[in-house]
Structures are given as structure tokens and as C-alpha cells.
Amino acid sequence: MTDFGTRLLEWYHNNYRSLPWRQTTDPYKIWISEIILQQTRVAQGMDYYHRFIDNFPNVQSLAAAKEDQVLRLWQGLGYYSRARNLHYAAKTIVEKHNAKFPNTYKEILQLKGVGPYTAAAIASFAFKLPYAVLDGNVYRFLARLKGIDTPIDSNEGKKRFTELANVLLNKKDPAHHNQAMMEMGAIICKAQSPECDQCPFQSNCAAFQTGQINFLPVKSKKILQRHRYFHYFLVHPEKDNVLIQQRNAKDIWQNLYQLPLLEADKKLSVNHLKKTTNAEVKLLKETKHILSHQVIHSRFFSTSVQALTKLGIDNYQKIKTQNCIEYAFPQLVVNFFNEQQMPGYKNE
DNA sequence: AAGCCGGGGAT
């Protein structure tokens, strides 16, 4: 057959999607795009990419921003540690690299929030360095192409696939080779209903020959879900004000804001809360929010500030309702505000 | 090695 790398680049040239971060070799823009796209589909991350580049066109502007401002731009995208680490790394680049993006794999890998995948992506896309990327697409493509059933989420699997990807890597054009490998996984060698009929490697594909397409790649770990019961309180002691609190624990939505919260090991009823607080309590809304590892059962109540005190909630702050937009809220609270049509709040 | 960290789309 034609050399693997040659056929791959030929296919890519005829089938690639035109994406904004593919039109540049600016390591800053490539870095922003790669962090946004971690565990995130291109379609979901696109608006966030433009928003970040518009608000922070270079690493200096990002480093100079307040963390709350960065989190607010990230609002709704999930995995908020990416935003905190992005901000932290921007300051590192400005302070320790004199605002010049590091240009070696090792230095790039040192940045907070940059792991083996992202370091290889930036190194190859921006600096033409010969490091093969290993993302979900590449794992899947290689597992099927070579018929490898080593679990991709094991240390052995990571080592095997990394070695294989680097053997296959086209050292003369690592940037396009890497893009092409991922594009194959995204467009042809998809997780569900792959387009084997359009695959240029069908006749070389081990899994296709043996009918193992739907059984590869193999993942060993299973995700366990934990149920949590959140009780949020909407308090307006005066008109046009609202009480909020910032989440500071090492937990989901760290550093984001929410309505004053009482977490319990089960759902609390209106009657229970009335009895406990000896105050007026009304149930406004009930939601179920499903995360990767948790199911958040939430109840939103209206009540008085005195009730909060009885419940032991005191770490809140009072803000102008119209200033809600200045704070970053977890999606759960954003949805609550939107459906309540809270004046002054817009999801943007 | 295992657990944790989100929101959304596709099937």
C-alpha cells in the first residue's frame, strides 16, 4: 500500500474541516483552543474560543485579568479547573518566560493544565516539533486499525499507544499529521456508527477485517455516580438585592457563585424547613442536574434572611440583582435564574 | 491506579 502517512495526509487534504485555530501558528491561540477543546466537542467550544480571543487577544491581557472575569467567560462550559489553570499558566508565561510562549515540549508540559496531549498539540501545531498527539480520536483510530484491545485508560495502554503513534508520526510534517489523525477519528472512525465505507484504510484495518469495530477501543474503568441533595435559598430582604455565596471547597464548581446553599444527605421538605427555621419557606422549583460522577438533586426555595441564620448559613454576600451578570454561576443556577427571568441577569 | 472534575450531543 501507499505509505500510511502519505495516504493519511492525502485524505486530510481533501476532507478537513476549516477551523479558526487551524488558520494560525500563534502558540497562544492554539493553546487557548486546546484547553477549551479538552473533553469538549468542537461545536460546543467554538463560541468560547472566539470569546476568549476577543477578550484576551494575547497572553498579557489574560494574565492581567481577574480570575472571576476568566471564570465568567468560561461559564457554562464545564470543567472549570481548566479556566483557573489557564489563568494561572498565563501568569507563569508572563512572569517566568517574559511573555514569550515556551517553545519546547518539556517547557510547554510544565504549564498548569497542560498534559501530554496538549503539550504535543502545541509543540507540533505551533513549533513543528515531532510529538504525536494521543486524544480520544487517536486512541480509537489506532485501536481499531491495529486491533489492539489493551485498555486505553490503563498505564500499559497509554504507553503502547503513545509508542505506536510516535512510530507512525510523519516527522516531516507533524502538524498536519496530528491534525489528520484526530480528524480521522472525528469524521470517519467515530465512536458510534463509524463511516468504514469512506475510510481510506478499510483494507488495512484489523478491526474491520475481524468484525471488532464495535468492541474497540477497550476501556477498563467504570464511572460511579454519587447522589447529592442541594437546597438553595432565594432571599430578597430588600427589592433589587439578592444574596449569593462563593463556592470555595475542593469540590465541583470551585470559585463559582451560587444561591445560599444547604446540602443534606436527603431531600428536605418545605415542612421540615419551616419547622427548623420557624419561618416562611416556599418551594419554587426542583431540578435534577446530571454530571459525570454525580447527580445533583436541587430544590430552590424562597425564604427570609432569618431562616438562613437558623440553618447555619452565614457565608453569603449581598449584591445588586442587576450585577448578577458580573459573577460566574454554575449552570444549575444559571438555568434557575433564566427560567425565573431574574431581572438584570442574562446568560451571556 | 483510581477518583474527581461538567455540560451537551448522538444514538
Added chain:
DNA sequence: ATCCCAGGCTT
């Protein structure tokens, strides 16, 4: 209802 997405950090 389940899987997966241009993964990385913490324990």
C-alpha cells in the same frame, strides 16, 4: 439510558 467528547489533576 448510555457513551463520548482535541484530558488533566489529585490522592
